[in-house]
Amino acid sequence: MISARKYLIQREIEAGTGAEIGLSVDDSGLFSAMRIWFSDLDERHGPVADLRPHGLRGHRVTLGFGNFAGATVAQIAKASQEDVALARALVASIPEGVDLDLGDHQDIANWQVSDGSFKLVAIIRHPEGTDPDTAITRTCREVIVPIMAAMAELIGYDVVEENTVEPVYEGEILESVVRRRERNPRNRLLCIRIHGEKCMVCGLEPKLIYGEGPGSIIEVHHLDALSLQAEPRSYDPAIDLVPLCPNCHRAVHTRRPVPLPIDELKAMLGRAT
Template identity: 60%
Template sequence: MLSARQTLIREELEAGTGAAIGMTVDGSKSRTGLRIWFADLEERHGPVAELRPYGLKGYVVTLGFGAFAGEVVRRIAGAGSEDVRLARALIASIDNSVEVEVHGQEMADWKITTGDFRMTAIIRNLPRDPEIALTEVSRDTIVPMMAAMAELIGYDIIEEDGHGEPEYEGAELVTTVRRRERNPRNRLLCIRLHGEVCACCGLDPRETYGVAGSIIEVHHLEPLSLLKEPRPYDPARDLAPLCPNCHRAVHSRKPEPWSLEELRELMADPTGKAGVL
């Protein structure tokens, strides 16, 4: 069953983490499983998630590191406080019905300092339909687990920065804080924290467009370029879901975008005659 649905699982993980995913069927134990890793790091050199059936209608996901992942573990151990904060928030966003445990550590302040790190998630009472069940497990549990690792490693969208070719360190893009708004993990976390309803106009795209409604965008409430001094990144207060129209409207004022409150006032009185703004 797992081997026949590798494409489904890979698509969910790549969309959620922003990184290419590798996987292989593992028949070394009594119940066949999948081993999942970041393709450019290879299975032995980075984090590996192992997915196996658990009980009659469940799965267990075990996240650890390959035998030669020392360099990546050292990179993770040196991650900045902002990346650690987002990684922990991603794990905390997993539904309470899933039993998540970091071996030998408290969930509130887990960290990775050695290759012995292990995180386990047990998902029970899934739908009988195997495809629906695996979609839920992939999207709601494996994605945040692997996305947390991607955040700590420093994966990001490869894009031009306006100053020539993108910078590379080995095979990875050097991450800069200015790309935070385009980070695919932000969309994942924003939706988990705030839902998919536009924070300005109240549009629920999925109700309006059905399967074509996955169009909510992530808005950074305080533009990173306008920060007078660095401050801790708080995904709960720094992100808001906006429909494409409201997101474009917010950014129609430059260099400082409209606040959500200002945009709501404009929508209530498009003529501006009330003199609020």
């Protein structure tokens, strides 16, 4: 039952979106369902995902907006082009096997939230024999997380910066932007969905060695030295972000202010082996 996996669902979605999630269980029907929202907005004032069983081995996820979400929709309308592009890319990263319906006059490349009537429906089917925990985890990672991450990006949820021992050098006026983008779980999510969880330099796939939990240590690296640019610019996670293992990520940042190019680090690694 979906209700029995409440904390699994919450953990998966919070890890992928970088936002605190609220949930409620609906046991009024034959099968339990769950409503999911951003906890600081509550389910009346923001986007809400409704998760229900579908058929024998599937789930149906419906995203809509609460009855009093006008202020949130207005805030979404002010999202930057970069945020809109990232939100669309997150939804587009949902696997092709998932049935996705964005409603009339909306398509996967150019959808937008123009008012509170916006609705997105996704149906995912699981292979026969899939155990319930695996099925709900797959639904979260392949459907709910990218949908809610897209909403988080449009609304403007930022990532809380942790204290770092790395110095901020004079002249690196946008280093905080680089750190925020590299640490943003939504950027990480999209980077991994595009490139996989294999280090672009050494080829390490942590999950193959450490398993699902400890193996989730792959990091993302911004290829351009945004910290040296006079003004922010839009970027494309598909070409500007790459996955690196912690060792290689640390290695590229040993050169300052411009990090080592990926190809140069690969050449160093080749000479050392």
